Amino acid sequence: MVSSRLPLICASLSLLLLLVYSEESVVVRSTELSDNSSQEEKELIEALQEVLEKLKSKRILPLDKKLGWVPSCDAGEQCAVRKGPRIGKLCNCPRGTTCNFYILKCL
Numbered sequence: 001m002v003s004s005r006l007p008l009i010c011a012s013l014s015l016l017l018l019l020v021y022s023e024e025s026v027v028v029r030s031t032e033l034s035d036n037s038s039q040e041e042k043e044l045i046e047a048l049q050e051v052l053e054k055l056k057s058k059r060i061l062p063l064d065k066k067l068g069w070v071p072s073c074d075a076g077e078q079c080a081v082r083k084g085p086r087i088g089k090l091c092n093c094p095r096g097t098t099c100n101f102y103i104l105k106c107l
Contacts, residue, residue, distance in 0.1 A: 073106060080104045 073079055073091035079099040081088045093099050093106035100107045 075106050077106055078104055079106045 070089060071091045072094060075094060075097045077091070079089065079091050079093050080101055081090060082101075082104060087101055087104075089099065097106045099105070
C-alpha cells in the first residue's frame with residue numbers, strides 16, 4: 001500500500017517543482033523584456049495621446065449621432081435607390097409628398 005503511494009507522491013512533487021521553476025523563469029524573462037519594451041511603450045502611449053487630442057478637437061454633430069435619422073429632400077428629388085431587389089431610402093420627402101418607389105422620386 002505504501003509502495004503504491006510513493007510513485008504518486010514523487011510525481012506530484014516533480015510537477016510542483018516544475019511549476020515553480022517555470023514561474024521563476026517567466027518572471028526573469030518579463031523583467032528583461034520590460035526594460036527593452038518600456039521605451040516602445042512610451043512611444044506608443046505618446047502616439048495614442050496625440051490621436052486622442054485630435055479626436056477631441058473634432059466635434060460630431062448631434063444629427064450624425066442618430067442612427068435612424070434620414071435627411072429631408074425636396075419634392076421631385078430622388079429619394080430612394082434600387083439595388084437589385086432591394087430599395088434603400090436616401091431621404092425623407094416633405095409633407096404632402098411621398099416617395100414613389102417605381103420612379104424613386106418624391107411626388
